[in-house]
Amino acid sequence: MSDIKEIKKQYLKSYELFENRLNGERFSSINSLRKEALNKFSDLSFPTVKDEEWKYTSIAPLLEHNFVPSLDKKTLTKDHVKNFLFENLESNIVVVINGHFSQELTSLNKIPKGVEISSFAKAISTNSPWVEKHFSKYTDFSNHIFTSLSTAFTKDGVLIHIPEGKIVEQPVHILFITSSENEKFLIQPRNLFVAEKNSQATIIEHFVNINSGVYFTNTVTEIVVGENAIIDHLRLQEESKSAFHIGRMDIDLERTANFTSHFISLGASLTRNDFNAKFNDEGGECTLNGLFLTDGNQHFDVHTLIDHAKPHCNSHEHYKGILNDASRGVFNGKVIVQPDAQKTNAFQENNNIILSKEALVNTKPQLEIFADDVKCSHGATIGQLDNDAMFYLKSRGIGEENARAILIHAFASDVIKSVKVKPVRNYIEEILADKFNQPEESI
Amino acid sequence: MLEIKNLHANIDGKKILKGINLKINAGEIHAIMGPNGSGKSTLAQVLAGREEYEVTKGEIIYEGKNLLEMPPEDRAREGVFLAFQYPVEIPGVSSTNLLKTALNEIRKHRGLEQVDAMEFLTLIKEKTKLVELDQQLLSRSVNEGFSGGEKKRNEIFQMAVLEPKLAILDETDSGLDIDALRIVAKGVNTLKSKENAVIVVTHYQRLLDYLIPDFVHVLYNGKIVKSGGKKLAFELEEKGYDWIKEDKNELVIN
Numbered sequence: 001m002s003d004i005k006e007i008k009k010q011y012l013k014s015y016e017l018f019e020n021r022l023n024g025e026r027f028s029s030i031n032s033l034r035k036e037a038l039n040k041f042s043d044l045s046f047p048t049v050k051d052e053e054w055k056y057t058s059i060a061p062l063l064e065h066n067f068v069p070s071l072d073k074k075t076l077t078k079d080h081v082k083n084f085l086f087e088n089l090e091s092n093i094v095v096v097i098n099g100h101f102s103q104e105l106t107s108l109n110k111i112p113k114g115v116e117i118s119s120f121a122k123a124i125s126t127n128s129p130w131v132e133k134h135f136s137k138y139t140d141f142s143n144h145i146f147t148s149l150s151t152a153f154t155k156d157g158v159l160i161h162i163p164e165g166k167i168v169e170q171p172v173h174i175l176f177i178t179s180s181e182n183e184k185f186l187i188q189p190r191n192l193f194v195a196e197k198n199s200q201a202t203i204i205e206h207f208v209n210i211n212s213g214v215y216f217t218n219t220v221t222e223i224v225v226g227e228n229a230i231i232d233h234l235r236l237q238e239e240s241k242s243a244f245h246i247g248r249m250d251i252d253l254e255r256t257a258n259f260t261s262h263f264i265s266l267g268a269s270l271t272r273n274d275f276n277a278k279f280n281d282e283g284g285e286c287t288l289n290g291l292f293l294t295d296g297n298q299h300f301d302v303h304t305l306i307d308h309a310k311p312h313c314n315s316h317e318h319y320k321g322i323l324n325d326a327s328r329g330v331f332n333g334k335v336i337v338q339p340d341a342q343k344t345n346a347f348q349e350n351n352n353i354i355l356s357k358e359a360l361v362n363t364k365p366q367l368e369i370f371a372d373d374v375k376c377s378h379g380a381t382i383g384q385l386d387n388d389a390m391f392y393l394k395s396r397g398i399g400e401e402n403a404r405a406i407l408i409h410a411f412a413s414d415v416i417k418s419v420k421v422k423p424v425r426n427y428i429e430e431i432l433a434d435k436f437n438q439p440e441e442s443i
Numbered sequence: 444m445l446e447i448k449n450l451h452a453n454i455d456g457k458k459i460l461k462g463i464n465l466k467i468n469a470g471e472i473h474a475i476m477g478p479n480g481s482g483k484s485t486l487a488q489v490l491a492g493r494e495e496y497e498v499t500k501g502e503i504i505y506e507g508k509n510l511l512e513m514p515p516e517d518r519a520r521e522g523v524f525l526a527f528q529y530p531v532e533i534p535g536v537s538s539t540n541l542l543k544t545a546l547n548e549i550r551k552h553r554g555l556e557q558v559d560a561m562e563f564l565t566l567i568k569e570k571t572k573l574v575e576l577d578q579q580l581l582s583r584s585v586n587e588g589f590s591g592g593e594k595k596r597n598e599i600f601q602m603a604v605l606e607p608k609l610a611i612l613d614e615t616d617s618g619l620d621i622d623a624l625r626i627v628a629k630g631v632n633t634l635k636s637k638e639n640a641v642i643v644v645t646h647y648q649r650l651l652d653y654l655i656p657d658f659v660h661v662l663y664n665g666k667i668v669k670s671g672g673k674k675l676a677f678e679l680e681e682k683g684y685d686w687i688k689e690d691k692n693e694l695v696i697n
Contacts, residue, residue, distance in 0.1 A: 392531040392585075395491050396545035396601065397519035397552070406544065410535025410584075 004046055007063050011149065012042060014069050014186075018153055021071055028124055030135060030154060037141050037151035044145040056330045056362040057272055057301040062244045067186035067216045069153060070098040074179055076210070081105050084175050084208050089423035091173040091204070092117065098178055099187040100156050112166045120157035120190055130161045130194050138222045138250040144274070146246045150188050150220040157190035157219075162199040162229075171202035171232075171421055178209040178217065178239070191221040195229040197254075202232040202421060207267070209240045216244040217268075223249065225257035227281070232260050232420055239267035241296065247273045253313075255281035262419050263290035263302070264428055270299045277315070278307040279341070290319040291415045291428070293435065294327035294359075301330035306348075308341040311371075315345070320415050321352040322408060323359035334366040335378070341371050348378040353385060353411050355404075385411075405436040444469045444506060444640050445609060451500035452489050459485040461665030462501070467609070470637040474651055474676060475644045477662035478684040483644045484528055486662070487613040490642075491525035492518050505609065519545070520552035522608030522639075526598035526615050533585040538597065539567070541585055542604050549605060570603040574630045592623040599630040606634070611642045616650035628653030648680035661687055 015038055022031075046063060047054035074097050081095055094117060095105035101119030108117055116130075123131050135154075141147040158174055176189055193203055207217060217239060225231050239245045245268040251259055265271060277286045292300045306315045321329045331350045352361040365378035385407050393403035409432055416432075419425040445467040452460040459482045467473055477483050489496050490503070492515030503510040510518060533541070547557045558566070571578045574596045586594050595615050602610055612631070616624055631641060631654055643654060651659075651673065659675040660667045661684075668687060669675065679687075 386531075386533075388531045389533045391491075391493055391515060392527065392533065393541065393545075394515040395519055395525050395527075396541065396605065397516055397549040398541075398545050399516045399548060400514075402544060402548065403516075406536055406540070407533070410533060413535040 004063055007066065008042070008046070010066050012038070015152060017071065018069050018155070022155075029127065029132060030124060033136055034152050034154055037148045040141055041145060041148040041152055044143075044148060046145055053303065053332075056328070057270075057299065059270070059272070061270055062216065065184050065214060065216070067184050070100075070180070070183070070185040070187050073100045073102075074098050076102070076105065076177065076179060078105065080177070080179075080210060081175060084177070084206065085173070086423040086427050088426075089171065089173070089421065091171045092168070094158055094172060094174040096156070096158060096174065096176045096189050098180070098185060099189045101158065110170050111168055114163045115166055115168055116159065116161040117172060118159050120159045120192065121155055123159040124154075128159065130159060130192065134192055134194055134222060134224055136222075138224070138252045138278075139220055139248065144248070146218050147220060147248055150190060150218050150248070153188050154190045155188075157192075159191070160193040160201070160203065162195045162201050164196040164226075165198045166196075167199065168201035171204055173204045174206060176205065176207045176217070176219070178207075178212045178215055178243070180212045180215050182213075183215075185215040186218065187215060188218045191219070193221065193231070194224045195226055195231050197227040198229060199226065200230040203234070204421070204424065205233070205235040207235075207237045207239050207245065209238070209243065209267075212240045212243065214242045215240070216246075218246045219248070221247075221249045223251045223259070225251065225253050225259045227255045227257065229254070230258045233262070234419065234421065234424060235261065235263045236424075237263070237265040237267055237271060239271070241267060241269060241298070243268045245271040247271070249273075249275045251275075251277040251286070253277060253279050253281070253284040253286060256283035256285075257281075258285045260287040260420070261289065262415070263288075265290065265292040265300055265302075266431065269297065272301040272303075274303045276305040276307070279310045279313040282310045282312045284310070284313040286313070286315045287418075288315075288317045289415050289418055291412055292319070292321045292329060293432075294321070294329060295324040296327060297325070298327040300328070301332075303332045303334075305334045305336070306346065308335065308337040308344045308346060310338075311340060311342045311344065313341065313344055315347070317348040318415055318418075319350045320412055321350075321361060322355065322412065323352065323361060324355040326356070326358040328359070329361040331361070331363040331380070332366070333364070333378070334368070335376065337367075337369040337371050337374050337376065339370040342373045344371060344374040344376065346374070346376040350380040351411070352382045353408070354382060355385070401436075405433065408432065408436050446504045447501070448504070449501040450486075450489070450498065450503065452485060453497045453499055454485070454495055459496075459665055460489065463662075463665075463667060465660065465667065467640050467642065469608075469640055471657045472635070472641045472643065472654065474656035474659045475642060475662055476646065476648075476659060476676065476679055478688070479646070481662045482665045483662050484613055487525055487528075487611045487642070487644050490611055491515055491523065516548070517552075519605075519607075520549045524602050524605060524607030524610045526595075526602060526610065526612045528613040528615075528617070530586045530594040530598055532587045534587050536585050537583065538581040538585050542567070542601060546604060566604060570600055573603050573633060574600045575626050576600050591618045592620065595619055595627060596623065596630075599627050603630060603634055608639045609642070610634075610639065611644065613644045614646060615643075616645055616647060624650060625653060648676045651676045663687055
């Protein structure tokens with residue numbers, strides 16, 4: 001236990017360094033929040049498997065390292081960025097390096113007048129009204145130690161504000177690039193996306209790395225989907241295989257707001273994700289889909305919460321996991337239908353395929369319904385590749401590897417197909433093909 | 444083409460095949476008949492290479508090669524085709540994708556060039572006509588939501604595309620109405636040549652009205668107990684299998 005205390009001390013100590021760098025910002029309006037969050041961080045204990053919410057995910061491996069905040073900006077070139085772009089996708093590119101917004105590498109092609117896509121640090125220093133109005137309003141840090149850590153260290157990230165009626169045609173592709181050598185960085189991008197009434201945008205959060213080893217990404221994104229606004233959100237997690245990724249996303253849905261999210265998780269040795277969506281008015285629509293692929297000793301955990309606080313809202317959730325080797329997966333999906341939320345439709349499904357004897361999945365779909373006129377369903381499956389289907393494919397001359405690849409692809413296909421941005425869909429298909437379709441030995 | 448010698452096979456420790464001997468030459472159609480549970484489907488599955496069946500004794504020589512040593516995909520690439528009694532539904536995999544992959548793997552094995560998209564489409568079009576299969580079914584997931592008749596026709600369609608040397612039809616006629624039965628038989632007859640052979644596993648004589656066998660074998664209790672020409676099938680239809688069973692029992696007693 002003393003080790004863990006020591007680790008906490010290190011984080012608290014690094015806050016002093018962080019604070020010294022704040023300069024004038026120290027007096028900004030959010031600094032009191034930082035302080036409050038820091039106190040919370042100091043009070044809270046790191047979760048153990050005795051905590052219900054962390055029952056199947058031990059963060060002990062994370063606490064073995066002494067991560068230091070990445071305080072200095074790092075520069076990269078356009079060539080570095082090019083490698084991470086999707087083929088045939090015209091997009092607005094936003095680059096964040098080690099948690100710092102890079103103005104040089106950010107290129108916004110086609111955004112309507114009035115739309116703001118900028119550095120979160122800049123938004124803080126210029127007293128952005130959006131930060132004032134929305135920051136930390138949807139993400140409660142009081143019971144989540146990593147959220148309190150993020151909030152305490154709030155410095156940079158991405159702010160997107162789409163004014164009423166504006167439509168951003170090209171997707172906003174945000175690259176969170178980690179570039180570290182031997183430093184064990186703590187990287188904490190903090191993001192806020194606000195879509196006002198009748199606006200529309202596609203936002204891609206893409207976590208990548210350049211030859212980086214052990215580092216810790218702790219990211220929080222708050223999303224406000226205003227009345228009748230439409231947000232198509234994608235998150236691709238391609239961190240280094242030795243990295244730690246803790247991601248949180250809180251979504252506020254207003255009247256007849258429409259939010260769709262696809263989470264594709266591939267990297268990191270340990271990843272924990274908390275996605276919370278709340279219907280704060282009637283008629284909203286929310287889709288949370290995800291696909292995770294794990295191998296080696298990777299550990300994946302997603303906890304989702306969809307809060308039907310108001311009537312006439314629809315939610316759809318579909319997560320699929322493909323686990324190989326000794327990897328582990330955790331799905332915990334909670335749907336709450338509050339007493340007022342009549343005429344709710346809530347559907348949730350989690351399917352997992354285990355490709356090896358050592359892989360393990362813990363899945364826990366939870367429905368809590370307090371209204372009586374609702375349609376809800378949930379289900380979870382864990383299985384292996386279908387032997388009959390394997391034999392059928394082989395009996396047609398298709399080799400073992402190809403047959404496996406075909407079946408794995410088929411398993412993932414419904415989640416992939418629901419990704420609306422075609423170049424991203426193609427990219428995911430390619431990843432699957434590369435991963436499971438090793439070229440046969442030439443004869 | 445195919446020689447089965449004293450074949451014994453088990454599943455889950457249960458003896459199913461108890462010494463099958465069978466010789467098939469190119470250009471021949473063999474019908475294998477017999478009551479339920481006699482081992483007909485097991486024989487078909489063992490030929491295709493289903494791993495769940497354990498061959499405990501005997502050998503299968505196919506085109507001079509030891510078939511039992513080949514994994515199922517190699518058997519298919521060498522020209523063995525099984526039309527499944529219960530075709531498997533594979534959600535998320537289109538028939539077109541399955542067939543194109545299969546065809547190209549088989550061609551690669553035989554040292555032939557891959558077919559391009561255009562050639563493949565032409566081939567598919569031609570072969571769907573043969574079994575009167577709605578081409579739209581091909582863009583759907585394999586066998587998913589197909590009617591029983593469509594599933595069986597789809598098997599024959601796959602056979603038509605892959606052009607096997609040895610086709611094994613495992614109760615392809617079961618559950619088919621007379622029109623579908625004619626279509627299936629027509630398909631097989633069109634594909635039939637001097638270079639290939641067909642094993643028709645069936646319970647009924649019905650299909651054999653359209654698909655004339657050169658030999659009929661009766662399988663009972665894991666052994667071929669009677670072989671003959673086409674007439675044997677009629678005899679079976681008339682008398683049922685009981686007389687075979689009685690014969691067999693007498694043999695055992697004696």
